[in-house]
Amino acid sequence: MRVRISGETVRGDFVKEIEAISGVNLMACNQCGRCSAGCPVAFTLDVQPNQVIRMAQLGMEEVLASATIWTCAACLTCVARCPKGIDLPRVMEALRQISLRHGDDHLRTAGLDADLLTRAPQMAIIGGLRKYTR
Ligand code: SF4
Ligand code: SF4
Known part of the structure; x- marks a missing residue:
C-alpha cells in the first residue's frame, strides 16, 4: 500500500x-x-x-x-x-x-425476517445493525 x-x-x-x-x-x-x-x-x-x-x-x-x-x-x-x-x-x-x-451500511432492516424483528430484543437488532453492517 x-x-x-x-x-x-x-x-x-x-x-x-x-x-x-x-x-x-x-x-x-x-x-x-x-x-x-x-x-x-x-x-x-x-x-x-x-x-x-x-x-x-x-x-x-x-x-x-x-x-x-x-x-x-x-x-x-x-x-x-x-x-x-x-x-x-x-x-x-x-x-x-x-x-x-x-x-457504508449494507444491512437493511427491510431485509430482515418479520418474525425475527418481533421476537428479538431491540438492542440485539440495533447492535447487530451497527456491528455487522459490512
Ligand atoms: S495503542 Fe497503546 S499499546 Fe497499542 S501500539 Fe499504541 S501505545 Fe502501544
Ligand atoms: S482491538 Fe482486540 S484487544 Fe482491543 S478491544 Fe478490540 S478485540 Fe479487544
Missing part, C-alpha cells in the same frame, strides 16, 4: 473527526505493539490493532475498509495493556460511526 504523509493528512479533517468522536489523542500512540500482542482476536484481523491506530494517526481513510473495525470485540484487553492509556475500542467505534455516516 502506498502511503503519503503530509501535514494536510496528519492534521486533516479525518484525524480531527476520529479524535472528536473517540476523545482519544491519536498522537499519544508510540506503536509499541502491546495492543496487537494481547488482542484475543488478532489472528482473525486483516489489520492489526496497532496498525489501525497508525493508519488513523496518518489520516489514512483506507482504514475504513478494514474488517478489523467491525471484528473488534471491545474486550478492553488492549486498553489494559496500553502504556499510553489509549482507548483503542473507542477509536474503533469512531471509525465505525464515520463509516456509517459515509453511507
